[in-house]
Amino acid sequence: MREFSKEEIDSVLDLAQSLEPMARGRKSDMLAGKILALLFFEPSTRTRMSFETAMKRLGGSVISLGPAEGSSISKGESLADTVRVIGGYADALVIRHPKEGSARLASQFSPVPVLNGGDGAGHHPTQTLLDLYTIRKESHLENLHIALVGDLKYGRTVHSLAYALSLYGADITLISPLTLRMPDSIKADLSSKGTIVRETSDLGEVIDNVDVLYMTRIQRERFPDPVEYQKVASSYRITPEFLARAPKDLIIMHPLPRVDEISPTVDDTIHARYFQQSFYGVPVRMALLKMLIGGG
């Protein structure tokens, strides 16, 4: 996401907006005859299925490498060779791989465009674009005050999102347990771009003056002590009672899957947007596919 300009992001979001009717089922043959290859070397539900849906809704077709074949290939053949071979079968590739930087490597060797579907703990740019699309549609990107909550150390989605939001001059509050704070190098980068970054461990501090609460999952395996995990996890749990002080137009987002961080009773409140957010992955990925292989 670091290499995207604000104008480039806006053009993806504009195109996604115009493709949303197709994402909802209106027939299209924009990508008829085109083939997208899905190279998922790690399990994925939302990213994989929404790319597949996006391609099929635009009239294209999909070939895929399942996680099992992916892992057997990764034992023997180099990723460079794999993408060279599969790039010969398709018009574009989507890759998800456990190693950081793998999408960049794939783009160096593939004869066709490569989309990064998440590489290790690195980047997940299509998630960031759909997050921005959600914020733009359901709230506002300009003069935004957003709180990023949860695992800000290892969570790749929040790193990419924070970079992108810095282009829009967002005011960002980072809320996490001490052990899961955002890496200093990223905070320094954001500050150098003029972004206001605050940091706290207390979710209650911002609830009455924030536009977007972006929740992430705190993984149990990050805590050697299960008691400590329970303590931390419960302090970052959103409930309708907690939202009583929230402004009416506050929206709650989550890249999903959620575990305990958002109570299911929040789903029916006016604040919940995480399922719409998940759906918006389809028009955003449609826009990227159209730009890359649909002639603009």
Next chain:
Amino acid sequence: MAEFPAASREDERMDRSKDEPGGLRVKPINNGTVIDHIAGGQALNVLKILGISGTTGATVSVVMNVESKKLGRKDIVKVEDRELREEELDRIALIAPAASINIIRNCKVTEKRPVDLPDEIVGVVRCQNPNCISNTQEPIKSRMLVKGKNPVLLRCLYCEQPLTEGIAEYLI
């Protein structure tokens, strides 16, 4: 090419030790490359960056931890009969940003310049992220983008992990 006769004597003087008035630790070379003003203790890393080992055949003199007005302690490396290329030498700035390069021909310094890091360093420094694709068996060389020169800030082209401190530990 311009010649710098005065500087050639400077080249000799820089080897003189205060402990040994009038003596030279290493004699001046007739032809080749002299790398001066290397931060004390970094000479062996400089050789590593240049790919010079005991098996490369070059005659190499290394002076370590001599007094320097500029650096306190400095190292000097002299490579005889070999004029190192600019792009090879500029990598030295990774660990010795104050280093200066003297190209010697017929006992005279014909070129003298500081080192200047290029915008990208390929195949010299490994990414510190163990989960980076560049640290696997893929057929690629490490690629570091130079984002800052003083202090040195590198960023892996693949995983974007920054590297600022302890760069010498990551030399390939």
